[in-house]
Amino acid sequence: MVKERKLAVPYTTIFIAQLPEETQQIIRADLMEYAREHNERLEWDPEAQEYAGMTRRFCDIEEIYKDTDLIFCEPGEDVRDYELSQQRTITVRLPDDDIDALCRKAGGADLTVGELLENFISDLVGGSRTNGSDERMLAHQWFDRCWFSICHEMTFLSYLIDYGLVDAAMDYWTDLEGYREQEDLDEYDKEDMAYYAEELNTLFKEYKKYYPQSSELSVEMAMEKVVKWSREREELLNANRSVRCRENSR
Structure with missing residues (x-):
């Protein structure tokens, strides 16, 4: 919420x-x-x-x-x-021909490009604006058949998302980074730091147990993608606040 x-x-x-x-x-x-x-x-x-x-x-x-x-x-x-x-700003990279075709496709259904994308995304994720169960099924089939679903490596990020652990991992990592930035740590801080490191390493070891051939060789390497993904999610979730602040300041 x-x-x-x-x-x-x-x-x-x-x-x-x-x-x-x-x-x-x-x-x-x-x-x-x-x-x-x-x-x-x-x-x-x-x-x-x-x-x-x-x-x-x-x-x-x-x-x-x-x-x-x-x-x-x-x-x-x-x-x-x-x-x-509800407003979000997302950058997409498309050539002019694709943009023109997209505008025509949307306009043919009396939709804006934004409205067309909103409908498709809602079907893909089962959102509140979904057009129905058949539409959700077909959107999922499209996603599952695309190269990024078939050929992608099961990264630590993918593993955490699948098991609902990404927020926990980010909490551990954020706390660890906070301690690492401090010069003087007392014994309690060191105990906390060791605890967070152990919990994060446990998650990574479990991941490597199931995916030993993964190219991510260390938890630090694996967390780079997790942090990047988490930042993008936070930026998109918080984008509406920035919009409201700009609107209210006018």
Whole structure:
């Protein structure tokens, strides 16, 4: 979930269905995101033809915002901030012919290039804007058949992502780097440093046990890709904050 969310909610006991439609859409998207993050299945209300959470009072679903700084605002103000929060800047390298063809493909479906890419990406990752199960299946088949899926080496980064350990590895590495930058370490610091190094080395040894032919010969070498990937992810996740700051300063 996001760290900050602005919502046009006048009081927390209001029924969500009484809120502006745009605000309901934001809350619905947040419900879906929360369910994905916690591997939960949203209850469906067949009578209301809506997720059950959306038929309740706002205070009944506040749990999904427990780690989010909620800011209540006037109607319409939340929509602008939400749209800004969805913006990302990603660089792609394509020749002019491909760009022209991409524009024509998108325009033929009455879409912008950005909207076309948003739809495909959502199908590929099973996002909130997915077009359906068949579309997700075909997007996954495309990904699995491409050279980067068939021929790629199982790197330490790939291993960590597959097993959900990349954040733990980055935490160990970040703490280690912090200690290495310090000149004077007391005994407690040295113990902590040794612990983080041991935990990170344990992850790397497990990886090498399954992939002994890997070209990554040391944990330091392997962590270069992990750090680079993590930085790109953080930049993309935090890009919307920079956009909002620029917009709010105008």
